[in-house]
Every structure is written in structure tokens, then in C-alpha cells.
Amino acid sequence: MTPRLTSARRPPAHRRRTLASAGLLSIAALALTACGSGSPSSTGSGSEDASTSAQVASGELHEVSIGYFPLVHTSTIVNADEAGYLEESGIDAELVQTQGGAAAIPALASGNVDVTYANYTSALLAAQQGLPIVLIAGNDVGADDHGIYVDPASGIEGIADLRGKSFAVNNLQNIGTVALYAQLEEAGLSPQDVEVLEMPYPDMAAAVQNGNVDAIWQVEPFQAVSEAAGLVKIGNLFAGPAADMPVAGWITTRDYAEANPEVITGLRESLSRSIEDLDGNREAFAALVPEFTTVTAEVVQEIDLPVFAAQVDVAKVQEGADLMLEYKLIDEALDVQGATYTD
Structure with a gap:
């Protein structure tokens, strides 16, 4: 061109x-x-x-x-x-x-x-x-502006608690999925231990509140939206082996x-x-x-x-x-x- x-x-x-x-x-x-x-x-x-x-x-x-x-x-x-x-x-x-x-x-x-x-x-x-x-x-x-959010009553406090849970990313074949898998492996889990779902960022906070998904990846400005909705951040998606x-x-x-x-x-x-x-x-x-x-x-x-x-x-x-x-x-x-x- x-x-x-x-x-x-x-x-x-x-x-x-x-x-x-x-x-x-x-x-x-x-x-x-x-x-x-x-x-x-x-x-x-x-x-x-x-x-x-x-x-x-x-x-x-x-x-x-x-x-x-x-x-x-x-x-x-x-x-x-x-x-x-x-x-x-x-x-x-x-x-x-x-x-x-x-x-x-x-x-x-x-x-x-x-x-x-x-x-x-x-x-x-x-x-x-x-x-x-x-x-x-x-x-x-990837830094603090990419968080993992859950409902405060979920009992999920860290990556290791995601076994058997569902996790939403905005696209299944993107950087978020790779970072999640890397952290799961470090925590002794495998990708098969977590159900990864595809969902638009703006829909994620409500999905957690409604019980349709257990944990979500939120990137700013959706982090701030999730926190305003009462969700809690259990860590950064880009951490551990996915840091920086x-x-x-x-x-x-x-x-x-x-x-x-x-x-x-x-x-x-x-x-x-x-x-x-x-x-x-x-x-x-x-x-x-x-x-x-x-x-x-x-x-x-x-x-x-x-x-x-x-x-x-x-x-x-x-x-x-x-x-x-x-x-x-x-x-x-x-x-x-x-x-x-x-x-």
C-alpha cells in the first residue's frame, strides 16, 4: 500500500x-x-x-x-x-x-x-x-493496572484457590490467558484446573456479582469500576512468572x-x-x-x-x-x- x-x-x-x-x-x-x-x-x-x-x-x-x-x-x-x-x-x-x-x-x-x-x-x-x-x-x-477480582464472600484469596473455579478473560487466545496459565503453573495448578471463559470487560463485574463467574481479569479503567462495585483484588494478573x-x-x-x-x-x-x-x-x-x-x-x-x-x-x-x-x-x-x- x-x-x-x-x-x-x-x-x-x-x-x-x-x-x-x-x-x-x-x-x-x-x-x-x-x-x-x-x-x-x-x-x-x-x-x-x-x-x-x-x-x-x-x-x-x-x-x-x-x-x-x-x-x-x-x-x-x-x-x-x-x-x-x-x-x-x-x-x-x-x-x-x-x-x-x-x-x-x-x-x-x-x-x-x-x-x-x-x-x-x-x-x-x-x-x-x-x-x-x-x-x-x-x-x-503488565503492572498494577491489571488485576484479578473476586467477590469478597467467595473464599478465593489467591491463585491457588482457583482450582475448580471459573475465570473470565476478554479473549481466550490473548495475553491474559497466557499470564493466567503461567501463574497457575507456579501455584501448582494446570490450565485444566480452571475453566477459562470469554467475556467483555464491561460485563465482568456484574457476572461475578451474579455468580456467573468466580474470578475476572480487569484492566483499567475497569479495575476502578470493579472496586466501586465492591469486588476485591486478590493480586495482579501480571505477577510472578508473568511480571513485567x-x-x-x-x-x-x-x-x-x-x-x-x-x-x-x-x-x-x-x-x-x-x-x-x-x-x-x-x-x-x-x-x-x-x-x-x-x-x-x-x-x-x-x-x-x-x-x-x-x-x-x-x-x-x-x-x-x-x-x-x-x-x-x-x-x-x-x-x-x-x-x-x-x-
Whole structure:
């Protein structure tokens, strides 16, 4: 795909849309439309930087549609847009809300977005299946903002108490499942000892209260919602063997990355600047998050702030890929470096 250029500058709020049914898009479209999976080309030359600078100076920008799930964690891209960092890097961004990590891949496959936010497990699953997905930038790392919640009367006080219980994640084949399995193993349990259910984050707290599930994975801002509902946190999902595990980042197709290296460079620079703005800055989150989610500024004041990493930590993501193989989410070893676009 070649870059689309425009001289019209639109306010960020006018360049947003929602994919209401991204999960229905065919993932096979990516395999059909991709043109192979050659090795990354060498990019980042001075001539490319000069070309991007000339485009920005003339008001000529690359139109790029960027998919993101509306979480506290994707404040990185919204802030990059609103602060003008994307435009300064030569990108006229259209931010497109997707329906979650698993739905992000079909949105990319169908051409609804050029770049998207996705959890690493879903992205690596797609790559292992032969789809030309590449990791291009990091975003968030598992920390206190990913909790395990239960009803206070459940008697569940830790991971070891989950034997014979049910546990909800937002998607069965994503990073949450891998982190849960790793903790179960450390506690002397196996994945077969716990029934893992798929459920949207917003529905989880009520499901615990109604007795439909015993324990849930909540990521901010849903942690704060669960606590307000009276649920108790028994620990962090990304702890023990899953501590500091990279959770999600930004991906595209290899063809798009190789055809648009200046877009990838600009996106990385913009995200890095945005992360510097947001890191530990609760007031910035309180002002920003209510703009693109249904979460109020009051709730944001109570959340555990995300931990960000602008670069893809290939070694740590490889550890996650190795766990995916161990828990049979994939059937053969996967080289994360080979699925990462470098310039």
C-alpha cells in the first residue's frame, strides 16, 4: 500500500470513527491481500527524514488510519494526535475504535486500518498462522493496572484457590490467558484446573456479582469500576512468572511497513513523545480519557496508572511467545525478532 497524501488539516476529533462489527471481518483477507513476507528493508535514511520534513513543511501529510481499543492504555495514541505530534511527524491520523485485541487483527486484515493496537499474543498468533503481521512499536507493560477480582464472600484469596473455579478473560487466545496459565503453573495448578471463559470487560463485574463467574481479569479503567462495585483484588494478573510482561503494542502488515517506512518512523517518534507526556501524569489522563471512553475524570483519579514502553522489548515478548508454545496456543516455536519490523 502506498502512502496517501493530503494537504487538508482536520481537527483530531473530526478524524475518528468506530468499527462496530470489526469482529465479523475476515482474517483470511490479510493472507489473500498480502504480497509475501520478505525481510525488512533498511530504512531511516537521511533522505527519507528530509522527505518527511518537506512534506510537513508544505502541509502535505500521509493519511494513516490507526485502530485503537478505547482503554486508558491507548491514551498514548489519542494524546499523540491531539498534541499534534503525529502531524508534526508527517501523519494525518484517522483514529478508528476497534472492538478489542482479537478484533484488531481482522480490522487490519480487511484494510479498515493501516496500523492497529493489539495485544502481543493475538498478534503473534496471526504471525504464526502465516499472516504477515509485524510489531512496530511498544505501548504498555503488565503492572498494577491489571488485576484479578473476586467477590469478597467467595473464599478465593489467591491463585491457588482457583482450582475448580471459573475465570473470565476478554479473549481466550490473548495475553491474559497466557499470564493466567503461567501463574497457575507456579501455584501448582494446570490450565485444566480452571475453566477459562470469554467475556467483555464491561460485563465482568456484574457476572461475578451474579455468580456467573468466580474470578475476572480487569484492566483499567475497569479495575476502578470493579472496586466501586465492591469486588476485591486478590493480586495482579501480571505477577510472578508473568511480571513485567509486555502486554500490547502497535502492529501493521509487513508490506505496509516496507512501503511506508517514514510513517513507521513518525508513529514511533510520536508515541515516544506522547508517553513522555503521560508517564505518571494523572491529571493528563483525567483530562484525556473521558474524551474517548465512557469513563469519568472522577474514576480516572482512582485508577492504577499504566506502565508504558515505547519500544518493543523483543526478549520479553519472546518469553511470552515461548509460554504460548508451552500452553499450546501455538503448535511450533515462533521467532519474535522475525515478526518485528526494524529499520
